[in-house]
Amino acid sequence: GAGVSQSPRYKVAKRGQDVALRCDPISGHVSLFWYQQALGQGPEFLTYFQNEAQLDKSGLPSDRFFAERPEGSVSTLKIQRTQQEDSAVYLCASSPLLDYGTQYFGPGTRLLVL
Amino acid sequence: AQTVTQSQPEMSVQEAETVTLSCTYDTSENNYYLFWYKQPPSRQMILVIRQEAYKQQNATENRFSVNFQKAAKSFSLKISDSQLGDTAMYFCAFLSRGSEKLVFGKGTKLTVNP
Numbered sequence: 416g417a418g419v420s421q422s423p424r425y426k427v428a429k430r431g432q433d434v435a436l437r438c439d440p441i442s443g444h445v446s447l448f449w450y451q452q453a454l455g456q457g458p459e460f461l462t463y464f465q466n467e468a469q470l471d472k473s474g475l476p477s478d479r480f481f482a483e484r485p486e487g488s489v490s491t492l493k494i495q496r497t498q499q500e501d502s503a504v505y506l507c508a509s510s511p512l513l514d515y516g517t518q519y520f521g522p523g524t525r526l527l528v529l
Numbered sequence: 530a531q532t533v534t535q536s537q538p539e540m541s542v543q544e545a546e547t548v549t550l551s552c553t554y555d556t557s558e559n560n561y562y563l564f565w566y567k568q569p570p571s572r573q574m575i576l577v578i579r580q581e582a583y584k585q586q587n588a589t590e591n592r593f594s595v596n597f598q599k600a601a602k603s604f605s606l607k608i609s610d611s612q613l614g615d616t617a618m619y620f621c622a623f624l625s626r627g628s629e630k631l632v633f634g635k636g637t638k639l640t641v642n643p
Contacts, residue, residue: 418573448629448631455636457533457622457635457636458574458631460630463629463630470629471630473630474630515562515624515629516564516631517576518576522572522573
């Protein structure tokens with residue numbers, strides 16, 4: 416079956432621009448996660464949804480970051496007024512309910528802010 | 530807060546040989562899960578193996594096995610009969626029971642040489 420897909424795969428933004436990153440999880444997966452992976456680092460948790468409910472957004476680095484999953488399927492991570500430090504790979508992952516830690520990752524969106 | 534430490538930034542091994550990747554973690558909790566994820570070059574991150582902390586028996590998945598030492602808070606990954614396709618970044622990760630937030634280490638870059 417289809418895995419997790421993300422779009423765009425690459426995004427170049429000028430500092431101050433707004434960007435929107437999309438994630439299509441595996442069909443039927445209840446849980447959806449966003450991570451930020453800086454160059455040479457492990458992924459860092461940003462936020463988590465169970466269906467359409469955002470249950471944990473403790474990892475969002477500032478109020479410029481916003482995520483939504485309005486119908487419990489596709490999710491969008493929005494970054495407003497991008498800064499150079501936002502340059503990273505943004506990973507999306509999905510998981511069936513209660514399958515602790517077994518997450519299925521997408522290919523990521525590489526964001527470069529100039 | 531939990532932390533995960535991978536002290537080997539890079540490792541290499543000859544094809545068909547065995548290699549062990551190290552991971553230590555810090556937690557005050559008793560119930561948790563540990564994982565090894567693999568991120569091949571330009572490909573999606575996938576789960577290699579998982580271990581529930583309450584299980585004393587070390588997890589095994591084909592050529593991959595772990596050495597889980599709960600008292601020492603150590604969780605190493607052994608790859609037997611290394612194959613060229615094992616070349617990847619390997620991330621150790623921690624999950625508290627009842628949480629959905631994976632905490633990753635910084636990763637070990639493994640190169641399998643022909």
